Amino acid sequence: MTLPDARAAAEHAARASHGRLVGLLSARTRDIAAAEDALADAFARALESWPNDGVPANPDAWLLTVARRSHGHQARRQGVAAAAQPALLLLADERAEAGAPATDPRLELMFVCAHPAIDAVARTPMMLTVVQGLTAERVAAAYLEAPATMGQRLVRAKARVKATDIPFQLPNRSDWPDRLGAVLEAVYAIASLAEGEGDGLLDEAVHLGRLLADALPREPEVRGLMALLLFLKGRRAAGRDLDGLYVPLDRQEPSRWDTVAIDAGERELAAAATLGRPGRYQLEAAIHSAHCWRRTGGATPWVAILSLHDRLALLAPTIGSEIARACALGEVHGPAAALERLAGLDAPAGCLPLLAAQAHWLDRAGRPVAARTAWREAVLAAHDPVIRRWLSEPGRAGAGAG
Amino acid sequence: MKYAILIYEPESDFELRQSPPDSAYWAAWMAYSADMNAVTTGGAPLELPQTATTVRLRDGKRLVQDGPYAETREQLGGFFVIDVPDLDAALDWAAKCPAANAGAIEVRPLMAMMGQ
Numbered sequence: 001m002t003l004p005d006a007r008a009a010a011e012h013a014a015r016a017s018h019g020r021l022v023g024l025l026s027a028r029t030r031d032i033a034a035a036e037d038a039l040a041d042a043f044a045r046a047l048e049s050w051p052n053d054g055v056p057a058n059p060d061a062w063l064l065t066v067a068r069r070s071h072g073h074q075a076r077r078q079g080v081a082a083a084a085q086p087a088l089l090l091l092a093d094e095r096a097e098a099g100a101p102a103t104d105p106r107l108e109l110m111f112v113c114a115h116p117a118i119d120a121v122a123r124t125p126m127m128l129t130v131v132q133g134l135t136a137e138r139v140a141a142a143y144l145e146a147p148a149t150m151g152q153r154l155v156r157a158k159a160r161v162k163a164t165d166i167p168f169q170l171p172n173r174s175d176w177p178d179r180l181g182a183v184l185e186a187v188y189a190i191a192s193l194a195e196g197e198g199d200g201l202l203d204e205a206v207h208l209g210r211l212l213a214d215a216l217p218r219e220p221e222v223r224g225l226m227a228l229l230l231f232l233k234g235r236r237a238a239g240r241d242l243d244g245l246y247v248p249l250d251r252q253e254p255s256r257w258d259t260v261a262i263d264a265g266e267r268e269l270a271a272a273a274t275l276g277r278p279g280r281y282q283l284e285a286a287i288h289s290a291h292c293w294r295r296t297g298g299a300t301p302w303v304a305i306l307s308l309h310d311r312l313a314l315l316a317p318t319i320g321s322e323i324a325r326a327c328a329l330g331e332v333h334g335p336a337a338a339l340e341r342l343a344g345l346d347a348p349a350g351c352l353p354l355l356a357a358q359a360h361w362l363d364r365a366g367r368p369v370a371a372r373t374a375w376r377e378a379v380l381a382a383h384d385p386v387i388r389r390w391l392s393e394p395g396r397a398g399a400g401a402g
Numbered sequence: 403m404k405y406a407i408l409i410y411e412p413e414s415d416f417e418l419r420q421s422p423p424d425s426a427y428w429a430a431w432m433a434y435s436a437d438m439n440a441v442t443t444g445g446a447p448l449e450l451p452q453t454a455t456t457v458r459l460r461d462g463k464r465l466v467q468d469g470p471y472a473e474t475r476e477q478l479g480g481f482f483v484i485d486v487p488d489l490d491a492a493l494d495w496a497a498k499c500p501a502a503n504a505g506a507i508e509v510r511p512l513m514a515m516m517g518q
Contacts, residue, residue: 117489164511165403167488175490 006050010043013059018133021064023105025071027168032112032130033158038071039063106131107211108168113157114182115166122157127186128193129154132204142193170215183212184225184281191229202236205229213268223272224282230265231288234258246390254295262292280316283308287324302331319345323353327361335365352381356391372397404443404485405492408508409501410476416450430500438484438495445482476505483512 018039025035042063056062113127125143128134140150160166171179187208194201209226216222238256241247269285290305309325322345330338338361347354359374375397382388392398421427435442454470470477479501486492489509496507 115489117493164489167490171490 006055007047009050009055009059010046013043013046013063017060017063019106019109019131020104021060021067022130023109023168024064025067027105027108029071029162030165030168031158031162033155033162035067035071036130038067041070042067104211105168106208107215108170110183110186110208110212111171111179112161112166112168114179114186115161116178117164117166118157118160119153120182122153123182124186124189125150126154126157127183128190130158131208132190132201142189176216176219180216180219180221184221187212187225187229188281191232194232202229202233206233217271218275220272220275220277221279221281223268223275224279224285227265227268227272227285228281228288230261230268231285231292234261234265234292235288240386244386246386248390249291250300254292257292257295259295262295265289278311278315280312283312283315284321287312300331302328306332319347319351320353323347323357327357330361330364335361339365350381352378352387355381359396403488403492404483404512405489406508406510406512407445407482407484407492407496407499408478408510409480409482409499409505410474410508411479411501411505412476415501415504416477416479419450427500434498434500435482437498438482441484441486441495443483443485445480447480448478451477451479479505 021039022032022035025038026032029035045066046059046063050056109131110127113130114123118126125136125139128139128142129136136151136154137147140147143150187205190208191202191205194205206226206229209222209229212219212222213226234257235249235252237258238252238254239247239249247253265285266289269282269289272282272285287305287308290301290308293299293301306325306328309321309328312321313325323342326338326341326345329341339358342354342358342361345354355374355378359371359378362368362371362374375391379388379391379397382391390396418427451470454468456467456469456471458465458467482495484492484495486495489511492509496502496509499507501507
């Protein structure tokens with residue numbers, strides 16, 4: 001085994017198992033930061049030993065054993081009483097060694113990160129780093145914040161979990177309204193970060209969504225979010241053409257959609273609807289479902305989509321959903337209505353979806369000169385090279401017929 | 403884990419202390435402390451904030467001031483120390499406190515000292 005192979009195996013284990021291993025390591029000590037340190041040490045040891053000895057049959061168990069040794073050592077050094085409970089320790093070890101633990105510890109870890117005693121702005125970033133194993137730098141970039149600021153916020157939040165003894169367990173049902181919202185929001189954020197990336201973040205979000213839906217099948221918004229994630233997964237491949245170029249939703253070829261995922265999304269949405277409590281994620285999923293009608297050969301049902309957007313705007317107005325709502329309005333009532341609505345939106349400067357929507361509707365309104373200017377502004381606001389290339393094509397910002 | 407339940411009450415709550423012993427006000431407090439008895443390891447109600455005296459030592463000189471440390475709308479009216487499994491259990495007790503309606507209850511872990 002060569003070093004690159006061992007590195008790839010360790011990195012794969014790091015990404016795939018980070019949250020699970022941190023959950024197992026910190027459930028007893030409630031010291032997330034120390035668990036992450038111990039895990040980082042274990043990954044470093046893996047890079048040293050795997051190239052010579054080969055990748056172990058069960059990389060997770062190997063990492064857990066090594067990490068637990070150093071984590072236990074740290075905990076004893078710090079005089080943590082919990083580490084001196086041999087019976088519990090043994091029990092946890094046995095559970096881990098038996099392979100799959102009774103429940104996935106990431107579920108508990110997600111609820112720890114979303115606890116109301118944690119600063120609200122730290123909850124989702126903490127879940128992204130602790131459960132998902134993203135670096136603080138990566139999360140900081142997603143939140144347009146300085147890495148140092150984000151790093152400090154995460155350190156404070158983790159210190160708080162330990163100091164206040166936030167429990168590692170699913171909350172009581174009466175606490176769900178407080179806690180579930182933050183968990184769902186974080187899973188949704190992971191899916192948003194996945195857009196335009198091929199590194200499996202969306203699959204991770206789907207997996208976390210599945211954990212939640214299995215644990216809380218009677219919570220309609222959990223099922224609604226799961227449906228939403230499945231629709232995103234079902235259409236992901238079609239969002240790029242065979243040359244890797246961006247394809248907007250209305251140009252996507254339904255035959256390239258993943259019907260298994262979309263059918264599963266429809267089933268989740270139907271299950272959510274029978275629970276009789278509509279909510280933000282169910283409405284968003286319903287909008288996605290409506291966009292998928294094209295796969296049965298029908299036209300996109302814009303009137304229905306507009307009415308879903310109107311209800312969503314009452315429940316959870318976000319700038320992204322308001323832009324999509326204005327576009328639905330345009331499809332139903334014409335370009336002038338869309339442009340008027342878009343002009344009234346209060347978006348931050350350089351908001352790419354707004355600039356692109358304005359350009360699109362200026363085109364549709366037959367105002368090519370104004371549209372060209374808007375497309376060019378959109379190019380300047382785009383960071384993703386694939387999107388930027390699409391915006392720069394002839395007919396949009398680029399020279400040529402349009 | 404041990405937590406202090408620090409009870410901050412507005413003026414109106416302190417005035418209610420004048421209520422007769424068989425009033426709803428006192429009944430609520432008696433019921434609360436009785437319910438929590440099994441997990442309570444200490445605590446005490448405090449006299450009115452205006453009975454407080456605050457001391458500072460500056461350059462070795464003692465500065466004594468009448469009144470509580472901070473001029474805030476709510477003042478510390480008493481505290482419990484409870485021993486419960488985790489923060490959620492402590493927050494549940496805090497939410498049941500009669501003063502939670504008009505005032506604020508601060509929940510703080512007791513600092514673990516060496517050798518404990």
